[in-house]
Structures are given as C-alpha cells and as structure tokens.
Amino acid sequence: MFKILEIIKMEIRLQYYNKNIFILMASILILASINLYPNVNLIRQYDIMFQNQVHNLSGDGINPMDFINKEAKVTEITRENGWVVSEIDNPVRYSYDMLMRSIKVVAPEYFAQFSLEIITYILGPVFFGIFGAWMTQYDYREKTVKIRAVEHDWKLVVLSKQLTIVMFVALTILLVFSVFRLCGPIIHDFAMKNVSGEIDFNLIDQIPVKTGIIQKILISICLCSLFGLIGSFLAILFRSTVYATVMLVVYNFFVPNLGAYDIKNVFLVIGHHTFDFYGNFRPIIPHDLMLGVANFYVIALLLLVVGGSVVLSEMRSKYV
Amino acid sequence: MITIRNLTKKYGNRTILDNVSITIPDGEITFLMGSNGQGKTTLIKCILNLERYEGRIRYDNKPIQDVRKEIAVVHDDSPLYGRLTGLENIYVLAKERDYEKITTVSRKFVSDNVLREKTSKYSYGQKKKLSIIIALLKNPKYLFMDEVSNGLDYESVVMLRETLCEYKNKCTVFLTGHNFDFYDRIATNILLLKDRKIMPHVREAKEARERLEEIYVQNFGNH
Numbered sequence: 045m046f047k048i049l050e051i052i053k054m055e056i057r058l059q060y061y062n063k064n065i066f067i068l069m070a071s072i073l074i075l076a077s078i079n080l081y082p083n084v085n086l087i088r089q090y091d092i093m094f095q096n097q098v099h100n101l102s103g104d105g106i107n108p109m110d111f112i113n114k115e116a117k118v119t120e121i122t123r124e125n126g127w128v129v130s131e132i133d134n135p136v137r138y139s140y141d142m143l144m145r146s147i148k149v150v151a152p153e154y155f156a157q158f159s160l161e162i163i164t165y166i167l168g169p170v171f172f173g174i175f176g177a178w179m180t181q182y183d184y185r186e187k188t189v190k191i192r193a194v195e196h197d198w199k200l201v202v203l204s205k206q207l208t209i210v211m212f213v214a215l216t217i218l219l220v221f222s223v224f225r226l227c228g229p230i231i232h233d234f235a236m237k238n239v240s241g242e243i244d245f246n247l248i249d250q251i252p253v254k255t256g257i258i259q260k261i262l263i264s265i266c267l268c269s270l271f272g273l274i275g276s277f278l279a280i281l282f283r284s285t286v287y288a289t290v291m292l293v294v295y296n297f298f299v300p301n302l303g304a305y306d307i308k309n310v311f312l313v314i315g316h317h318t319f320d321f322y323g324n325f326r327p328i329i330p331h332d333l334m335l336g337v338a339n340f341y342v343i344a345l346l347l348l349v350v351g352g353s354v355v356l357s358e359m360r361s362k363y364v
Numbered sequence: 365m366i367t368i369r370n371l372t373k374k375y376g377n378r379t380i381l382d383n384v385s386i387t388i389p390d391g392e393i394t395f396l397m398g399s400n401g402q403g404k405t406t407l408i409k410c411i412l413n414l415e416r417y418e419g420r421i422r423y424d425n426k427p428i429q430d431v432r433k434e435i436a437v438v439h440d441d442s443p444l445y446g447r448l449t450g451l452e453n454i455y456v457l458a459k460e461r462d463y464e465k466i467t468t469v470s471r472k473f474v475s476d477n478v479l480r481e482k483t484s485k486y487s488y489g490q491k492k493k494l495s496i497i498i499a500l501l502k503n504p505k506y507l508f509m510d511e512v513s514n515g516l517d518y519e520s521v522v523m524l525r526e527t528l529c530e531y532k533n534k535c536t537v538f539l540t541g542h543n544f545d546f547y548d549r550i551a552t553n554i555l556l557l558k559d560r561k562i563m564p565h566v567r568e569a570k571e572a573r574e575r576l577e578e579i580y581v582q583n584f585g586n587h
Contacts, residue, residue, distance in 0.1 A: 058456055062447040187443035191457060194412050195432050 051196060051204035052211070055179070059212065068175050069216050075167050076159045076220055080231060082324040083149050083158075088238040090143035095240055097136045111136035143239075148251050149323040150235035152228030156221045157257055160264040161319045163217060165311070165327055168268035169296045172216075176209045176275030177288035180353070184283065202280075202357040206350055209272040214265045221261060255318050263318045267311050270342060273349045274307075280356045304331040305341065313338040365390050366411065366506065366536055371419035373403070373410055380406050382560035384419070388553075393532045395547050396540040397565075397576065398557030399584045404540040405440070407557065408508055411538075412437060423506060436504035440511040442491035446484035450474070450494050453483055458501035470497045472523045489515035496524060506536045513546040525550055544576035551576065556583055 059065040098108040116134035123129060132138045149158045180202070183189040192201055224231070255263075271292075278288035301309050312330035321327060366388040373381040380403040388394045398404050409415040412435065413428045423431040444453050454466055470479055473493040483491060492515045499507060513521055528550055531537060541547060554565040554576070565579055 054456060054459075058445065058448075061449075061452040061456065062445065182445075186445055187439075187441060188445060188457070190414060190439055190443055191437065193414055194435055194437055197429070 047196060047200055048204045048207065051201055052208050055205060055208040056211075059179075059208075064175070064178065065212055065215075068171060068212070069219055072163060072167055072171055072216055073220050073223060076162055076224070079159065079162045079324070080150070080155075080235070083146065084235045084238055086146045086324050087143070087150065087235055090139060090146050091239050094136070094139040094143050097139055101136065108136060112140050113137075116141060144251055145322040147236070147239065150232050152232045153225075154253075155228050155231050156224035157253070157260055158320070158323050159220065159224050160217070160260050161315070161321060161323065161325050163220060164264045164267050164319070165315060166325065168213075168217075168264070169271040170292055172209075172213050172268045172272040173275030173278075173292040173296075174285070174289050175212065176206075176272035177279035177285045177292075178275075179205050179209050179212075179272075180276040180279045180357075181283075181285045181288075185285075199354050199358060202354050203350070206273055206276055206353060209276060210265075210269040213269045213272050217261065217265050217268060251322070253320050260318055263314060266342070267314065270346055270349070273346065273353070277349045277353045277356070280353050280360055283360055301328060301331065304333045306331075307345070309333065310338045310341045314342070365424055366538070367420075367422050367425075368411065369420045369422075371407075371410060371417055371421065373406055373415060373417045379560055381410070381417075381562075384560075384562045386555060386562050386564070388536055388538050390536050391533060392552040393528060393537045393539060393550050394553040394555060395551035395576070396538070396555045396557055396562070397580060397583075398540075402557045403560070404557055405510055407562070408437075408510055408538070408540065412508065431506065434505035436499035436502040436507050438492070438495045438499045438509040438512050440514065442488075442495040444483040444486075444491055444494060447482060449482055450479035450486070453494060454479070454498055454501060458498045460501045466497075466501065469500050472527065473497055473520050487515075489517060489520070492516060493520055500527065500531070504535055507531060507538070509537075509539045509541075511541045511543075512539060513541060513543040521546055544580065548576045554579065558583060 101108045101111065111134055114134055114137055116132055116137035118138065119131045119133075121129050121131055148154055183192055183201075189198070192198075275288055275292060278291055279285055282288060282291075296308075299308075301312075303309060309330045310333065312327055313333045313335060315321075315327065316330060317335050368387070369385050371381055371384040372379065384407075396404050396407065406415060410417040411421055413421075421428070423434075428435075445456065448456065450470075451466070454460060454470075458466075460466055466479075467476065470476070473496060474490065478486075478490060479494075483494065486494065492512070496509075496512065499509070512524065516524065525546065528537060528539075532550075532552070539547060539551070555562050556565050556579075565583075
C-alpha cells in the first residue's frame with residue numbers, strides 16, 4: 045500500500061510538471077462552458093414559441109392561463125413508415141413546460157448538475173479515455189520504463205497509474221462542477237436576458253430531478269473513470285496512444301448503439317436513471333436493460349479492464 | 365556483492381547467455397568486456413530484472429524485490445522525461461528535492477542553467493550527464509552504467525572517473541562499454557563475455573598490467 049502511494053505521488057508530480065492535468069481540466073472546463081450557448085438558444089426558442097402562442101390566444105380573446113393551468117398530454121404515435129411522432133393536446137402548456145425546463149438548466153444551483161451530463165456522455169469518454177491512454181504509455185514512449193521498472197514491480201506501477209487516472213478524473217469533474225456552481229448566478233443572469241416574460245421561479249423549483257447531486261457526481265466520476273481505464277487498457281493492448289485515441293473517437297462518435305450490452309447503451313441506461321437531460325443534450329433512448337444488470341456490467345467491466353491491464357502490461361512489454 | 369548463478373537467457377531458440385555464474389564484488393569497479401551483440405546489455409537487463417531469465421541472481425543474498433531502491437542505472441540511451449526540465453527530472457526520478465544537495469552533484473557535470481532547460485532540447489551528451497547525476501543522487505548501493513562515457517566531453521569524463529573511484533568504496537559498481545581509454549584506469553575487476561559465457565580476466569601486476577585494448581584484441585580479435 046505504501047509503495048502504491050509512493051508511485052501515485054510520483055505520477056501526480058509528473059502530471060504537475062508536464063502540465064497535462066491542467067490541459068485536461070482546462071479543455072473540459074472550456075468545452076463544457078461552450079455548452080451554455082446551445083442552452084441559451086434553447087431558452088430563446090422556447091420563449092419565442094411560448095410568447096407567440098400566448099399572443100395568438102390573447103388575440104383570439106382567450107385567456108392563456110386557462111391552458112397554462114391544464115396539464116399537457118404527449119402521446120407518441122408510430123406512423124406507417126416507422127417514424128415516431130409526438131401528439132400534444134395542449135401546446136401552450138407544453139411550450140411553457142419546455143421553457144421552464146430549459147430555464148431550470150441554467151438556474152444558479154442547477155447548471156453545474158446539468159453540465160455533468162455533457163461531461164459524462166460527450167466529453168468524458170473521449171478526453172478521459174485519451175488521458176488514460178497517455179498516462180499509461182508515456183513511460184514506454186520515453187523509455188523511462190527501464191528506470192521505473194527497476195524501482196518498482198511494473199504491475200504495481202500500472203495499478204498505481206490506474207488509481208491516479210481515477211483520481212484525476214474525480215478531481216477534474218469536481219473542479220468543473222465547483223467552477224460552474226460558483227459561477228451559477230452569473231450564468232443564470234446571462235441566460236435570463238433571453239426571456240421576455242415574467243417567470244415564477246417557484247414553478248421551476250417544482251420541476252422534478254431524478255437524483256440528488258451527490259449521486260450524479262458519483263455516477264459521473266464512475267463512468268468517466270471507466271473510460272479513462274478503458275483508454276489505459278487499449279494503450280497497453282495496442283502499445284500505442286494513437287491507436288487507443290482513434291478507437292475511442294471512432295467508437296464514441298461514429299459507431300451507433302450496438303445493442304443492450306454495448307457499453308454506450310449500458311451507460312445510457314444508468315444515465316436515464318440518474319440524469320434529467322432537460323438541456324440541449326438529449327441522448328437516445330437506450331435498448332432495454334435492467335438497472336441492476338447495467339450496474340453489475342459496469343463493475344465487471346471495471347475489474348476486467350484493471351485486471352487485464354495489469355496482466356497485459358507484463359505480457360506486452362519488452363522490459364518487464 | 366551481486367551473485368549470479370546458472371544464468372541462462374534465450375531469445376526464442378537463440379541462446380544469449382549460457383549457464384553463466386559470476387560474482388560482482390563490492391569495493392571494486394567491475395567492467396564487462398565483449399564485442400557488439402554478445403549480450404552485455406542483456407546481462408545488465410537480466411540483473412535488473414528487466415528481462416525474464418533462468419537462474420538465480422542475488423544482491424547480498426537478497427532478491428531484487430528487497431533492494432530495488434538501492435539500485436541506480438545509467439542506460440546507454442539515457443531515458444528521461446522530455447517535457448520536463450533537468451531539475452524536474454531529478455525531482456521525479458532521483459526523488460531528491462534538496463537543491464543544495466542536487467547542485468553539489470550536478471555542478472560537477474552541468475551548469476545550473478542547463479538544469480532549467482527541458483530535456484527534449486538536450487544533446488546526447490547532456491542527457492547522459494543528467495542520467496549520471498540522477499543515478500549518483502540516488503546514493504545507490506548498486507550502480508550500473510551501460511556505455512556511460514559515450515557522448516561525454518573531456519572534463520566530464522575526468523570528473524566521472526574521479527567520482528566512480530570515490531563510489532567504488534561505497535557501492536558495487538558494474539560497467540560495460542567500448543571506450544577502453546576511460547575504463548582502463550578505473551576497472552579493477554574485468555569480466556569477458558564471449559561465446560555466451562562470462563569468465564573473469566586476471567590482470568598482471570599493476571606496474572606492468574595489460575591495457576584493456578590488449579585484452580580485447582587477445583580475446584575478440586581486431587573486430
């Protein structure tokens with residue numbers, strides 16, 4: 045245990061000196077911040093839609109509140125060509141709900157939570173995956189493996205590197221969350237400039253969220269760490285950061301959901317039980333899979349990736 | 365003292381080291397001599413557990429797992445972290461943070477300014493010097509150096525020679541290389557690696573002792 049802590053300390057020092065961890069954190073922070081703009085646009089669109097409907101009703105001499113106070117029912121209908129369309133019986137209330145939800149995304153106490161969705165499902169799998177691959181490979185690339193494998197058993201070094209990856213993933217997510225939480229009021233003021241009417245914020249607070257903030261953060265760290273470890277595993281398997289990076293990018297952005305046991309699908313199943321997806325990011329509905337099975341799958345994958353990396357690192361290296 | 369017993373190393377069907385048994389004593393500078401491709405670096409890698417092998421290697425009767433921290437190595441290609449400065453490489457690889465202690469050793473080989481540059485900008489010789497500094501700062505009990513004098517300027521060669529003579533009383537020193545001018549004056553224990561076997565070479569009396577070049581020519585010919 046002491047040896048692992050010693051290696052982790054060295055890895056932290058290395059990342060601090062070569063500034064990679066700062067690059068990772070800054071990239072995620074900047075890209076997650078950019079996500080504010082599509083959300084602001086969404087608010088603008090829903091606001092225009094809602095105001096138009098209110099204006100039309102008022103023009104016809106109808107009190108819009110009669111519709112706003114009634115629930116909107118959304119029915120999904122599958123057409124002959126296989127397309128699924130939604131039928132809404134109360135478009136005014138529907139627009140109002142959508143506007144409220146989009147405003148909730150930029151509410152001071154919520155923007156940080158909703159940013160976790162983007163980090164976990166868009167940025168994290170690629171950025172943390174590449175980071176994991178890089179963390180595992182640099183000692184091979186620089187040939188410093190010849191020095192470090194003398195100092196410590198290489199299996200222990202690989203295990204420690206993986207723990208460091210998890211630590212850095214957690215640190216990055218917590219940092220980005222904290223920055224967005226602190227900047228919440230500024231983000232909110234900026235976004236609300238696009239709303240023309242008066243908003244009852246009590247109604248926004250009534251919009252339900254699926255889980256608490258701690259659970260969201262933990263799930264986000266867990267799923268992003270898993271991609272970091274998968275990146276590390278791929279880098280060991282192919283002895284290359286480039287191959288691992290290409291595989292991660294292609295898999296995440298170009299390969300469709302392959303079925304119930306595809307990692308993306310499993311993550312989405314967990315995501316749909318954890319996150320609310322009220323913002324501009326609306327992931328596809330995953331193939332059916334029980335939450336318990338999805339959780340077990342993630343744990344099994346975690347063990348497989350960590351164990352596989354340790355075993356493979358010895359088999360694939362020229363020196364250890 | 366490092367004892368090697370019945371060491372055999374093969375790459376596929378090709379035997380590099382065949383049932384080698386030698387002792388690398390304390391208080392001496394052991395020099396391993398052999399022509400290119402004979403397996404000098406492979407032997408070092410086996411001793412350092414960087415290669416799988418058959419046989420038994422013990423450091424003062426202990427396995428390498430018990431003495432890892434007491435070993436320092438200077439490899440021929442001087443691996444360093446390129447995106448880090450020389451000083452940062454020292455912090456990470458030698459785990460030494462005491463600046464005075466660092467400069468006491470480093471100033472023998474490089475200026476303080478060089479330590480502040482990224483090692484990706486270093487020349488081959490500067491990389492070699494930094495690797496030597498890192499190895500010495502570890503204060504090792506077992507010191508291995510592969511082709512250590514390659515790329516070093518004259519002043520550094522003289523300084524390294526003096527430093528190694530100091531260190532031989534503190535630790536077990538094991539060297540390999542081909543720059544016989546450098547090793548000639550410091551090697552006190554000579555091992556010859558030939559035909560997959562290692563045998564000790566007993567030098568004649570000091571006043572009339574053979575030069576390493578002569579030993580090499582006698583055993584390995586002119587090539």
